[in-house]
Amino acid sequence: MHEHDDDAKALMALVFQYAAERMAMDPPPLDRPLTPEQLGQLAGQTITPDGLGGAEALRLFVDVLSPACLSIDHPRYLSFVPCAPTEAASLFDVIVSASSIYGGSWLEGAGAVYAENQALRWLADLAELPPGAGGTFVSGGSIANLSALAVARRVWRDADPARADRRPTVLLSGGAHSSNASACELLDLRTALVEVDERDRITAAGLRNAIEGLAADQRASVCAVVATAGLTNVGTVDDLAAAADVAAELGAWFHVDAAYGGAALCSTTRRHLFAGIDRADSMTIDPHKWLFSPYDCAAILYRDPQLARRTFTQHASYLDVLTETDDWSPSDYAPHLSRRARGLPTWFSLAVYGTDAYRDAVDATLRTTEEAAALIGSCDHLELVVEPELSVLVFRRRGWARPDYERWSARLLDDQVGFVVPTAWRGETVLRMCITNPRTTLDDVRACLPD
Ligand SMILES: *Cc1c(COP(=O)(O)O)cnc(C)c1O
Numbered sequence: 001m002h003e004h005d006d007d008a009k010a011l012m013a014l015v016f017q018y019a020a021e022r023m024a025m026d027p028p029p030l031d032r033p034l035t036p037e038q039l040g041q042l043a044g045q046t047i048t049p050d051g052l053g054g055a056e057a058l059r060l061f062v063d064v065l066s067p068a069c070l071s072i073d074h075p076r077y078l079s080f081v082p083c084a085p086t087e088a089a090s091l092f093d094v095i096v097s098a099s100s101i102y103g104g105s106w107l108e109g110a111g112a113v114y115a116e117n118q119a120l121r122w123l124a125d126l127a128e129l130p131p132g133a134g135g136t137f138v139s140g141g142s143i144a145n146l147s148a149l150a151v152a153r154r155v156w157r158d159a160d161p162a163r164a165d166r167r168p169t170v171l172l173s174g175g176a177h178s179s180n181a182s183a184c185e186l187l188d189l190r191t192a193l194v195e196v197d198e199r200d201r202i203t204a205a206g207l208r209n210a211i212e213g214l215a216a217d218q219r220a221s222v223c224a225v226v227a228t229a230g231l232t233n234v235g236t237v238d239d240l241a242a243a244a245d246v247a248a249e250l251g252a253w254f255h256v257d258a259a260y261g262g263a264a265l266c267s268t269t270r271r272h273l274f275a276g277i278d279r280a281d282s283m284t285i286d287p288h289k290w291l292f293s294p295y296d297c298a299a300i301l302y303r304d305p306q307l308a309r310r311t312f313t314q315h316a317s318y319l320d321v322l323t324e325t326d327d328w329s330p331s332d333y334a335p336h337l338s339r340r341a342r343g344l345p346t347w348f349s350l351a352v353y354g355t356d357a358y359r360d361a362v363d364a365t366l367r368t369t370e371e372a373a374a375l376i377g378s379c380d381h382l383e384l385v386v387e388p389e390l391s392v393l394v395f396r397r398r399g400w401a402r403p404d405y406e407r408w409s410a411r412l413l414d415d416q417v418g419f420v421v422p423t424a425w426r427g428e429t430v431l432r433m434c435i436t437n438p439r440t441t442l443d444d445v446r447a448c449l450p451d
Contacts (some may be wrong), residue, residue: 078419079432096342137297141259145284146183149187173200254280258274266358
């Protein structure tokens with residue numbers, strides 16, 4: 001701990017040198033996971049009574065641990081939702097770490113909270129949420145959705161004392177991200193499923209059927225309607241206006257989960273898909289997915305943040321100086337207290353490059369996706385199974401079954417060509433690619449298609 005000044009300086013030089021080298025890699029190695037046994041052999045016991053010293057511990061990370069972590073920013077990492085931070089965002093993450101800022105309260109972190117709030121305001125403006133909207137950055141879309149549904153439950157219960165110990169219902173579709181069902185489970189909420197169309201979207205007709213399928217008492221107990229703007233599996237967008245209508249009709253909270261797709265609000269070509277998002281009571285959007293920020297960074301925004309404050313503010317005598325004020329404190333808007341100012345890398349990157357650069361970068365990924373869809377369409381042995389709307393491609397390799405896809409996918413990673421894993425569509429194993437990295441080119445996609 002009591003390092004000699006020279007040791008500290010030497011370690012600082014080593015760390016900054018490695019960080020600079022990693023950020024300059026274009027592309028970084030894709031890398032691959034190892035087993036616990038392999039890592040045990042290569043790294044051994046890393047935590048010892050005497051310590052390994054900075055140089056050796058860093059060497060272990062650079063030579064052994066880091067190569068056993070996939071580079072999510074590799075242009076041929078096309079699985080799940082890639083995260084490709086801008087240089088400015090990654091660099092500023094280093095500054096956040098060096099600055100020891102408490103991001104939970106205005107009293108302690110006013111400057112950081114001010115900057116985070118400007119980034120949140122940009123997101124709110126993209127969705128055309130009213131001037132009073134606000135929220136906070138949390139670790140991920142899962143926590144953002146949990147936060148939204150906790151507020152929805154609270155608002156529903158507060159509306160009538162007789163509801164205090166009743167279990168309300170959330171309307172959502174089978175295409176909604178698993179974190180919504182998980183949040184319902186954690187919050188002890190019932191769920192009612194909305195049927196979806198041929199692209200997995202919620203439609204007005206599906207919502208109508210869902211409501212008609214509910215008993216009268218359950219209809220009165222719907223506390224929230226969840227719609228998804230950018231379904232994670234297939235990248236399509238629910239009919240948000242229809243979902244907003246139904247939420248209004250039921251007197252329920254309207255939550256839009258735009259964790260993945262919300263970035264397309266800043267594109268020049270897809271804004272129409274989001275009609276109705278301005279009516280959201282809450283919205284999730286993850287800068288660590290398609291808005292070029294490092295993990296972990298997700299925004300939860302509320303139309304009326306006071307409702308969230310009523311749900312989440314923690315009361316304790318040692319906190320009174322923070323909570324018994326009108327200050328805007330991020331800890332009031334999600335189930336967290338201490339927090340890293342994790343929105344700052346997003347803020348810095350927006351401040352450095354400007355919002356037009358974000359529009360252009362999102363447009364570039366959408367164009368690559370369109371070209372890739374055309375390429376897949378031109379291959380006789382491949383077939384798109386869902387018409388793409390945003391930047392997800394779901395397609396089959398004719399004649400293949402699950403084991404063929406799995407073998408091919410493992411080989412692609414083994415050969416360090418790319419990372420593409422199968423998903424399922426209506427019970428059938430198919431391939432899925434998600435393009436959120438502006439450095440991904442059509443040639444990268446071509447290299448990751450099965451023969
Ligand atoms: C990824 C995703 C989530 C979960 O976000 P995390 O940041 O991984 O917790 C929730 N909803 C949607 C639509 C997503 O795409």
